[in-house]
Amino acid sequence: MAGLGEMMFRTLATFVAGVLLAGPALAAEYHEAPALAALVAQGKLPPVAQRLPQAPEVVQPVQSIGHYGGVLRTAVRGDSDHNAILKMVGNMGLTRWSMDYSKPIANLAESWATNEDASEYTFKLRAGLKWSDGVPFGADDVLFFVNDLLPNKQFFQSPPSQYVINGQPMRAEKIDDSTVKISFAGSYLRFPWVLATPLGQHPVLYAKHYCQQFTPMYNPDLPKLLTEAHQPDWPTLFRQKCGDIEIPARWSNPDKPVMDPWVISTPYTGGGTQVVVRRNPYFWQVDPAGNQLPYIDSVNMKVIGDIQTMLLAAIGGQFDLLVRHINTINNKPVLAQHAAEGGYSLVTLSPTDSSAMALWFNETELDPKLRPLMRNHDFREALSLAIDRDEINDIVFLGQSKPWQVGPLPGDKFYNEKLGTQYTQYDPDTANQMLDKLGLAKRDGDGMRLLPDGSKLFLSIDAMTADTAAIDVAELVKKQWAKVGVNIGINTMERSLYYERAQNNAYDIGTYAVPSGLNATSDPRALIAIQTLDSRQSLPWVKWYSTGGKAGEEPSDSMKQRMKLWDQWKQASSEQQADQLFSQICALAADAFEVVGTVQGVTTFGIRSNKLMNVPTSMPNGWDYPNPAPTLPQQYYFAN
Amino acid sequence: MARFITRRLLGMIPFIFLVSITVFLLIKLTPGDFVSNYAASLAASGETVDDAMLASMRARYGLDQPLLIQYWDWISGVARGDFGYSFEWQQPVVSLIGERIGLTLVLSLSTLFFTWAIALPIGVYSAVRRYSIGDYIFTFLGFVGLAVPGFLIGLVLMFVGVSVFHTDVGGLFSPTYTNAPWSIARVGDLLKHLWVPMIILGVSGAASLIRIMRANLLDQLNQPYVDTARAKGLSELTLLVRYPIRVALNPFVSTLGFILPQLVSGSVIISIVLNLPTAGPLLLQALLGQDQYLAGAFLLLLCAMTVIGTLLSDILLALLDPRIRFQ
Numbered sequence: 002m003a004g005l006g007e008m009m010f011r012t013l014a015t016f017v018a019g020v021l022l023a024g025p026a027l028a029a030e031y032h033e034a035p036a037l038a039a040l041v042a043q044g045k046l047p048p049v050a051q052r053l054p055q056a057p058e059v060v061q062p063v064q065s066i067g068h069y070g071g072v073l074r075t076a077v078r079g080d081s082d083h084n085a086i087l088k089m090v091g092n093m094g095l096t097r098w099s100m101d102y103s104k105p106i107a108n109l110a111e112s113w114a115t116n117e118d119a120s121e122y123t124f125k126l127r128a129g130l131k132w133s134d135g136v137p138f139g140a141d142d143v144l145f146f147v148n149d150l151l152p153n154k155q156f157f158q159s160p161p162s163q164y165v166i167n168g169q170p171m172r173a174e175k176i177d178d179s180t181v182k183i184s185f186a187g188s189y190l191r192f193p194w195v196l197a198t199p200l201g202q203h204p205v206l207y208a209k210h211y212c213q214q215f216t217p218m219y220n221p222d223l224p225k226l227l228t229e230a231h232q233p234d235w236p237t238l239f240r241q242k243c244g245d246i247e248i249p250a251r252w253s254n255p256d257k258p259v260m261d262p263w264v265i266s267t268p269y270t271g272g273g274t275q276v277v278v279r280r281n282p283y284f285w286q287v288d289p290a291g292n293q294l295p296y297i298d299s300v301n302m303k304v305i306g307d308i309q310t311m312l313l314a315a316i317g318g319q320f321d322l323l324v325r326h327i328n329t330i331n332n333k334p335v336l337a338q339h340a341a342e343g344g345y346s347l348v349t350l351s352p353t354d355s356s357a358m359a360l361w362f363n364e365t366e367l368d369p370k371l372r373p374l375m376r377n378h379d380f381r382e383a384l385s386l387a388i389d390r391d392e393i394n395d396i397v398f399l400g401q402s403k404p405w406q407v408g409p410l411p412g413d414k415f416y417n418e419k420l421g422t423q424y425t426q427y428d429p430d431t432a433n434q435m436l437d438k439l440g441l442a443k444r445d446g447d448g449m450r451l452l453p454d455g456s457k458l459f460l461s462i463d464a465m466t467a468d469t470a471a472i473d474v475a476e477l478v479k480k481q482w483a484k485v486g487v488n489i490g491i492n493t494m495e496r497s498l499y500y501e502r503a504q505n506n507a508y509d510i511g512t513y514a515v516p517s518g519l520n521a522t523s524d525p526r527a528l529i530a531i532q533t534l535d536s537r538q539s540l541p542w543v544k545w546y547s548t549g550g551k552a553g554e555e556p557s558d559s560m561k562q563r564m565k566l567w568d569q570w571k572q573a574s575s576e577q578q579a580d581q582l583f584s585q586i587c588a589l590a591a592d593a594f595e596v597v598g599t600v601q602g603v604t605t606f607g608i609r610s611n612k613l614m615n616v617p618t619s620m621p622n623g624w625d626y627p628n629p630a631p632t633l634p635q636q637y638y639f640a641n
Numbered sequence: 642m643a644r645f646i647t648r649r650l651l652g653m654i655p656f657i658f659l660v661s662i663t664v665f666l667l668i669k670l671t672p673g674d675f676v677s678n679y680a681a682s683l684a685a686s687g688e689t690v691d692d693a694m695l696a697s698m699r700a701r702y703g704l705d706q707p708l709l710i711q712y713w714d715w716i717s718g719v720a721r722g723d724f725g726y727s728f729e730w731q732q733p734v735v736s737l738i739g740e741r742i743g744l745t746l747v748l749s750l751s752t753l754f755f756t757w758a759i760a761l762p763i764g765v766y767s768a769v770r771r772y773s774i775g776d777y778i779f780t781f782l783g784f785v786g787l788a789v790p791g792f793l794i795g796l797v798l799m800f801v802g803v804s805v806f807h808t809d810v811g812g813l814f815s816p817t818y819t820n821a822p823w824s825i826a827r828v829g830d831l832l833k834h835l836w837v838p839m840i841i842l843g844v845s846g847a848a849s850l851i852r853i854m855r856a857n858l859l860d861q862l863n864q865p866y867v868d869t870a871r872a873k874g875l876s877e878l879t880l881l882v883r884y885p886i887r888v889a890l891n892p893f894v895s896t897l898g899f900i901l902p903q904l905v906s907g908s909v910i911i912s913i914v915l916n917l918p919t920a921g922p923l924l925l926q927a928l929l930g931q932d933q934y935l936a937g938a939f940l941l942l943l944c945a946m947t948v949i950g951t952l953l954s955d956i957l958l959a960l961l962d963p964r965i966r967f968q
Contacts, residue, residue, distance in 0.1 A: 079922060079926060080682075080729075080926040080929070080930060081679065081682045081683070081729065081930065084683070156697075157693060157694070157697055158693060158696050158697040158700055159693040159696065159697075160693060161691040161693050161694055162691055162692070162693060163691065200689065200690075200691065231723075231733070234701070236697075236701060237701055237731075240731065241731045245694075247683065247690060248731070249729060249730055249731065250730075250731040253730070253731065253732075267820050270730055270732060270737075270740075271727060271729070271730040271732060271737040271740070271923055271935075272737055272740030272741045272918065272923070274812065274814070274819055274820075274916075274918045275816070275819050275820065277820070301816070303812075303816075303916075304916075305811070305916050306912075306913040306914075306916060306922050307913045307914050307916065309796065309914070310796075310799070310811055310913075310914055310915070310916050313796075313799055313800060313803055314803070314809075314811075316803070316804075317803035317804070317807065318807075319803075319809065339804075342804075495929075496678075496681050496682065497671065497672055497673045497677070497678050497681055497929075497931070498672050499681070500673065500677060500680070500681035500684070501672035501673045501677070502672075504677070524689070532689075533692050534680055534681070534684045535684055547692070624689065
């Protein structure tokens with residue numbers, strides 16, 4: 002992440018120069034897929050040089066220059082798995098992640114510059130970009146979202162927070178057809194990072210020439226359209242036709258123009274059994290030899306409801322690439338065992354999670370007898386010392402990880418040794434002594450500790466039935482804590498009830514992985530209580546923060562301090578200042594020690610067909626980095 | 642007869658109305674709503690969604706309205722034949738159900754015929770040749786069929802298919818035909834795939850039917866009227882088919898009412914494991930995701946089918962069994 006400042010302030014000179022040097026000198030040297038060439042010959046499609054931008058981005062293939070053809074077979078689940086499609090084909094924002102997930106780089110914007118306090122960004126779009134239907138893409142499309150849709154109260158009841166600074170949504174100004182200036186009501190150093198994540202795709206998601214017909218601002222005949230479509234209001238119709246970042250409808254309209262390498266042709270619908278995306282003839286990247294990408298003709302995603310069925314198809318060699326759903330650590334042996342006969346290799350998915358499984362002690366516990374304990378640093382420290390993390394690592398994670406609390410992983414620039422490694426040694430004797438001192442020295446006939454008033458000490462751990470790792474870890478923790486006389490129950494439940502109980506603050510300890518071990522600032526939910534669904538150290542604190550103190554419950558002093566630092570971090574105008582603020586947050590979180598981790602995020606494995614080339618042997622596995630899309634599947638190809 | 646049918650049909654209207662209230666309340670009783678489920682399902686796979694987006698969705702789908710208004714919006718639409726929109730898929734509920742109901746019927750009916758074609762003859766054989774080697778073999782197989790869950794048989798068959806025969810996993814079509822328009826070749830492809838789920842779905846049903854048929858028939862075979870018929874010189878086959886089997890069929894027909902809704906919901910788990918494009922998995926998804934209009938439509942459909950099925954079985958019973966008369 003170093004060099005953020007330089008990156009933002011330098012003009013794109015170096016980048017453009019690189020592109021020109023590497024790229025073909027003449028338009029005539031561009032090549033295209035045979036199927037497209039045939040359409041050109043029939044006069045149904047303009048020649049490739051006219052479909053590409055003036056200076057298409059030249060993508061360096063991972064291994065070698067490929068050739069055209071083939072169908073990539075993969076899978077999605079039948080319910081709410083639309084993001085699998087996003088992660089496969091839909092990651093073309095103004096910026097995108099560098100393949101190693103270290104920084105945002107130029108994408109649809111070939112460069113950007115910002116003013117001194119990082120409140121204004123000027124994006125230079127690649128000249129001559131076209132939507133998948135051949136209509137030019139430009140500043141007007143960005144303005145359509147930023148100025149027409151974003152502030153519209155019917156479209157967004159309140160605008161998504163990633164576009165809001167100091168309570169004001171961003172504004173866009175057109176400099177020329179391929180230059181846009183986006184301004185904020187304050188500094189927003191992080192904006193290019195946000196644009197590289199899936200949630201930052203809005204500005205380039207909607208083709209104005211197509212989507213404007215579904216808005217009252219541009220279509221006076223809209224009521225007629227609404228009646229025909231039997232839709233109550235225009236935002237519903239709009240989202241049905243043009244989608245939104247993460248709803249299934251994004252993948253249900255083949256007529257919607259996109260900037261992605263492949264265009265939906267068999268949509269993702271409730272009754273669908275497969276989803277097919279086909280080559281975008283106007284895609285704007287080429288390889289160093291001047292071949293228009295993507296190499297692969299289409300991606301065929303089979304809709305499979307059951308993960309075991311998916312695994313079975315995977316070991317049968319029926320997928321060319323699958324890095325989702327089957328990538329749990331306990332599947333590694335079976336995947337490895339069948340690799341030869343299935344004709345595939347394992348792809349290493351390096352974890353972006355900080356902790357593979359953490360215990361989120363509820364700081365705002367409802368039970369008044371337990372509450373002082375839950376908020377007591379020493380109580381959590383003692384219980385942390387009573388966890389045998391090596392045993393958890395060996396049994397649940399096949400020895401693939403190492404003991405860890407929470408926070409940025411080694412290698413991240415915010416790595417804080419204390420935050421990550423304090424109290425990770427297994428020391429039941431010290432734990433026993435500490436618990437005795439906390440007034441829990443009395444025990445019942447089973448050797449389990451009693452609260453000072455003589456009632457039994459009992460904590461329940463909530464876990465989702467689908468989250469088998471959480472349940473397995475909880476079982477081991479139950480056994481380990483029993484040795485120091487702490488009795489817990491494991492409360493497994495369906496996903497919706499698990500989240501409902503969290504929202505009602507009706508749990509003692511939550512179990513969940515901790516994200517953001519890399520790129521620590523992207524989702525610091527375990528360090529600061531700001532994530533409305535999953536900051537389980539206390540959701541009333543989150544509410545207090547998000548409502549500016551009007552609702553919820555006032556957090557501890559340390560947490561309030563971190564929230565303040567976080568607000569300052571968001572407004573920081575220099576990288577140095579921002580980094581310093583975030584380091585303070587980490588230090589405070591280490592002292593407060595709210596979330597008890599077990600082991601580091603664990604490496605998992607996906608599969609790729611041995612014939613599929615240019616797939617990196619290892620890729621980060623995450624949501625902000627929606628793999629495999631940032632590794633550019635458009636440059637994958639099939640060996641003969 | 643006509644009066645009986647009319648009376649039953651009219652009685653269905655208030656019944657279905659009460660059912661609709663129950664169905665709606667049941668869906669609403671579960672914790673959370675569609676939007677909180679949507680957020681939870683994203684969060685559970687490590688994905689995030691903005692709070693403002695969630696609030697907008699809730700307002701757009703009317704989930705912030707009082708329960709009574711939500712119910713009225715739904716039921717008044719249903720009365721007009723408009724079953725509403727699926728929140729998740731942004732498609733009309735009717736077209737979603739329609740997409741899947743056709744193949745569901747094909748699969749369910751063929752399974753039903755398969756079950757009966759196997760169970761009735763074997764049941765009769767087992768009863769007539771009681772305690773023979775054949776009876777023991779069928780009894781053994783029957784209990785295995787009853788005891789092993791269908792999805793397990795499905796997984797094992799698929800594993801063998803994949804690792805030994807390198808076949809496709811599940812589904813009702815090969816990849817080539819999945820989205821092809823209907824043609825003779827596509828029907829052929831369907832038939833090639835249909836027999837696997839048909840057998841898996843049929844096995845446990847057939848096993849229990851064999852037991853029922855055997856027990857029923859054993860009851861009848863010792864009745865005096867059978868001896869009388871035999872004494873009068875009827876051949877064994879004619880005798881069996883004309884009297885005791887006809888009586889023994891009675892429980893089959895009276896449970897016909899429950900077979901209709903089973904066509905839709907009976908095979909959910911197996912359909913998910915075998916990845917069949919039938920209605921069951923969609924119903925389960927809708928319930929889990931609290932996609933209330935889709936789930937509501939399904940449940941209403943199931944209830945209506947049960948009511949109609951019971952009516953049909955009553956009529957058939959009257960035709961089959963001379964002891965039953967309308968008052």
